[in-house]
Amino acid sequence: MTSSARTSSGPGRPEPVAPMLATAGPLPEGNEDEWAYEFKWDGFRAVVVVADGVPSATSRNGHDLTPAFPELTSMAEALGPVSAVLDGELVVLDGDGVPSFAGIQRRNQAAAPTAAARDRDPVSFVAFDLLHLDGRDLLGDPYDDRRRLLDEVLPGGPSWGVTPSFRGQVGTEVLATATRMGMEGVVAKRRRSVYRPGRRSPDWVKTKLERTQEVVVGGWTTGNGARRGTFGALVVGIPTGGGAGLRFAGKVGTGFDDAGREALLAAMRPLERSTPPFGPEVPAAVARTATWIRPTLVGEVRFREWTGDDLLRHPVWRGLRPDKRADEVVREP
Numbered sequence: 141m142t143s144s145a146r147t148s149s150g151p152g153r154p155e156p157v158a159p160m161l162a163t164a165g166p167l168p169e170g171n172e173d174e175w176a177y178e179f180k181w182d183g184f185r186a187v188v189v190v191a192d193g194v195p196s197a198t199s200r201n202g203h204d205l206t207p208a209f210p211e212l213t214s215m216a217e218a219l220g221p222v223s224a225v226l227d228g229e230l231v232v233l234d235g236d237g238v239p240s241f242a243g244i245q246r247r248n249q250a251a252a253p254t255a256a257a258r259d260r261d262p263v264s265f266v267a268f269d270l271l272h273l274d275g276r277d278l279l280g281d282p283y284d285d286r287r288r289l290l291d292e293v294l295p296g297g298p299s300w301g302v303t304p305s306f307r308g309q310v311g312t313e314v315l316a317t318a319t320r321m322g323m324e325g326v327v328a329k330r331r332r333s334v335y336r337p338g339r340r341s342p343d344w345v346k347t348k349l350e351r352t353q354e355v356v357v358g359g360w361t362t363g364n365g366a367r368r369g370t371f372g373a374l375v376v377g378i379p380t381g382g383g384a385g386l387r388f389a390g391k392v393g394t395g396f397d398d399a400g401r402e403a404l405l406a407a408m409r410p411l412e413r414s415t416p417p418f419g420p421e422v423p424a425a426v427a428r429t430a431t432w433i434r435p436t437l438v439g440e441v442r443f444r445e446w447t448g449d450d451l452l453r454h455p456v457w458r459g460l461r462p463d464k465r466a467d468e469v470v471r472e473p
Contacts, residue, residue, distance in 0.1 A: 152191075153189065153191040153192075153223070154189055154191065154223060154224075154225050154272045155189070155225075156187045156189055156196070156198040156225065157187055157225060157227075157271050157272075157279070157335075157337045158187075158200075158202075158337040158338035159185055159187055159200055159227055159337070159338070160227075160269075160335050160336050160337060160338070160339055160341060160344065161338075161339065161340040161341070161344070161468075162327055162340070162341070162344035162345060162346040163340055163341065163342050163344065163345055163346070164345075164346050164347075164348070164472045164473055165345050165346075165347065165473060166345075166347060167311040167312060167315060167326070167328060167345070167347050168311065168328050168345055172308070172309065172310055172311065173307075173308060173331075174330060174331060174332075175311065175328045175329065175330060175331065176283060176284070176287070176305045176306060176307045176328070176329050176331050177305070177306040177307075177309065177311055177314040177315075177326050177327070177328050177329075178268055178303050178304065178305055178306070178326065178327045178329065179303055179304065179318050179321070179323045179324075179325075179326060179327075180318070180323060180324040180325040180326055180327050180346055180347075180348065181229040181231050181239050181266050181303065181323070181324065182231065182239040182240075182241045182244075182323075182324040183229040183230050183231035183232070183239055183241070183244045183266075184199065184205070184229065184230045184231075184244055184248065184463045185199065185200045185227075185228075185229055185230075185463060186198065186199060186200075186205055186209075186228060186229065186230050186265070186463075187225060187226070187227055187271070188212060188215075188225070188226045188227075188228065188265065188267075189224075189225050189226075190215070190216045190219050190222065190223065190224050190225075190226065191223045191224075192221070192223075193216050193217045193219070193220060193221075194213075194216055195212040195213060195215065195216035197209060197212055197230070199462075199463035199464075200463050200464055200465075200468070201462075201463060201464055201465040201468070203462070203463065205230070205463075207252050208247065208248060208250065208252070208253060209230055209247070209263050209265075210253070210258070211258070211262065211263045211264070211265070211299045211300075212265060212300075214297065214298070214299060214300075215265060215294075215297055215299065215300040218297055218300075219293070219294070222273070222274065222293060223272070223273070223274050223275065224270060224272060224273050224274070224293060224294075225270070225271040225272035226265075226267045226269070226270060226271070226290075226294070227267070227268060227269035227270075227271055227335075228265055228266050228267035228268050228269070228303075229265070229266045229268070230244060230263055230264075230265055231244060231263070231264055231265075231266055232244045232246075232247060232261045232262065232263055232264075233262075233264060236322065238321065238322040238323070239323070239324065240261075241458060241459065242459070243261040244261070244263070245459040245460070246260075246261050247261045247263055248462060248463075249403070262299065263299065264299045264300060264301070265299065265300045265301075266300075266301060266302070266303050267290060267294055267300070267301070267302050267303070268290075268302070268303045268305075269283075269286055269287070269290065269335065270286050270287075270289050270290040270293060270294075271286075271335060273289060273293060278335070279334060279335045279336075279337065280334050280335075281334065281335075282331065282332045282333065282334065283329050283330065283331050283332065283333050283334075283335075284307075284331045284332070286335065287305050290302055307331065311326065311328060314326055315347060315349075318349065319349055323349070324348060324349065324350070325346060325347050325348035325349045325350075326346075326347050327344055327345065327346045327347075328344070328345045328346075328347070329343065329344050330343040330344075340470075348472075350442060351442065351443055351444065351445070351472070352440055352441065352442050352443070352458065352472070353389075353440070353441055353443055353452065353455075353471070353472050354438055354439070354440050354461060354464060354468075354469045354470075354472075355376035355377065355378065355389055355392070355438070355439055355440070355441055355452075355455075355469065356376065356377055356378065356379060356386055356435045356436075356437065356438055356439075356466045356469055357374050357375070357376055357408065357433065357435070357437040357438075357439055358375050358376060358377050358386050358388075358416065358417045358418055358432065358433065358435050359374075359375040359408075359416065359417075359430045359431050359432040359433050360372070360373065360374050360375060360405075360408060360430065360431055360433075361373050361375060361391065361426065361429045361430050361431075362429040362430075362431070367401075370401045370402070370405055371401065371404070371405060371408075371431075372393060372429070373391040373392055373393035374391065374392045374393075374404070374439070374457070375388070375391055375422065375426060375430055376389050376390060376391070376392055376439070376441070376452075376455075377389050377417075377418055377435070378469060378470070378471045379435075379466060379467055379469055379470075380419050384419040385416075385417050385418050385419035385435075386417050386418045386419065386435055387418070387419060387420060387450075388418050388420060388422050388423070388426075388451075389450070389451060389452050390451040390452040390455060391426060391455075392439075392441055392452075392455045392456070392457050394455075394456050394457065395441070395442075395456040395457030395458065396457055400457075400459075404460070407437060407460070408431075408433050408437065411433035411434040411436060411437070412431060412432065412433055413432050413433060413434055414432065415432060416430070416432045417432060417433070417434065417435040435466055436466055437460060437466075438460065438461045438462075438464045438465065438466055438468075438469060439457065439458070439459065439460050439461060440458040440459060440460075440461050441455040441456060441457055441458060442455070442456045442458055443455040443456070
């Protein structure tokens with residue numbers, strides 16, 4: 141799936157579309173009527189194609205998610221003869237109705253989840269855009285028109301729904317509501333904007349309540365003491381672009397449980413290589429005990445701030461992001 145992928149304008153099953161991406165930043169200033177605001181959901185981004193009552197889901201990096209999330213079948217069946225391409229988020233909600241990133245991580249570990257796994261971490265699909273409807277390509281239509289059609293086409297169900305779109309409201313008030321609800325943040329979307337597949341556009345601006353950063357794992361340091369036999373910390377970086385390797389962003393040594401450490405080590409070992417995947421040299425104290433890997437694993441960390449040396453201060457591991465490619469990772473403000 142490439143950034144130029146488009147849905148079919150003729151009969152048959154439509155094709156998935158590379159999702160449009162938001163830029164990170166503060167809430168837009170200026171005319172509030174120019175923007176709509178949506179909650180930011182803490183899950184896995186997915187483009188879902190529905191045709192003849194059958195769903196197929198594709199991750200942001202083009203992986204087939206359909207077998208892992210059978211809950212989508214009931215939504216597709218409810219849509220009946222409708223043919224559509226939906227953009228949204230796969231989430232696991234906790235007892236308070238707040239997205240649980242740990243829950244969606246657990247579900248993603250099973251390619252074909254058992255009934256017990258589905259009962260423990262039931263998945264819901266939260267739609268926020270409609271890209272194709274019954275043979276019509278909607279990518280060039282304004283956001284307001286796409287959202288109006290989405291609300292008409294997709295009534296809420298037991299495991300699916302449409303995220304609210306707040307128009308004509310003050311962005312700071314929507315952000316305050318997101319804070320009270322325990323949401324990840326807010327995405328501001330320009331109401332006249334078209335959908336740009338695979339593009340990171342200033343027409344969508346994401347404002348997070350908690351600072352998080354996607355990182356690429358470049359290796360691990362040797363574990364000592366209680367961590368002997370596993371790793372001490374992950375060595376992470378941000379792609380520099382142009383094939384120059386990763387820029388060192390620091391080490392992540394907290395946020396792992398025993399099962400998570402074992403799973404990460406199992407994922408990293410087949411990727412071992414003899415040279416560091418970093419462009420500028422990694423500090424000697426880090427390199428001395430490091431084992432290097434091919435820079436393909438993407439993870440997410442929570443952190444306090446960027447230091448003056450452009451390193452992550454107090455990063456805490458949140459989990460792997462198998463739905464994202466290493467070359468998509470960018471430094472957040």
